[in-house]
Amino acid sequence: ETGVTQTPRHLVMGMTNKKSLKCEQHLGHNAMYWYKQSAKKPLELMFVYSLEERVENNSVPSRFSPECPNSSHLFLHLHTLQPEDSALYLCASSRLSGATNEKLFFGSGTQLSVL
């Protein structure tokens, strides 16, 4: 186990649904990340939170809404998604954000299918 837990592991939703992805880290880290992994494409960084403050938003559509209530928890709220949003969504954490020589600890991901 990496110390980063994501739920649910699998999610199927319709385009009109609202759902949330949850991530929890037990490592005492101060930075948390959301990545999107689509087939045969590099990982796309979506959001970065450092000490519960959003420090990066990589031009992500507003139908994805992150929330970081404390340094251990991160959510990704989803609404009116499109089929092309189907992907593996990965949460990661690190001790610090933006510091060199930091390595990321990843959760197992949520496999999302949008019908």
Place this chain on the structure above:
Amino acid sequence: SQQGEEDPQALSIQEGENATMNCSYKTSINNLQWYRQNSGRGLVHLILIRSNEREKHSGRLRVTLDTSKKSSSLLITASRAADTASYFCAVFSEYGNKLVFGAGTILRVKS
């Protein structure tokens, strides 16, 4: 783009053979990292090599870095079926503040 690009895209070898994967990038970097991802799972950090290092070892893993050619290689010796996974390089550029990943190499080790 400053992201790493892995080569080959896919590699299939027999158990016991060595596997070599390559990564190229475009900008000056502070460090380069390699990660492994088993099917449908998250990424696991394998090794980090700093820009002033040329080679690093960890168990059966050997990583080299050539900053003049902006390239790195990951060698897995005496491969096992359990090494079957996707391998990604990621670069932390001198000018950015985030880790940027390549598309990965899919390694299949046949027993």
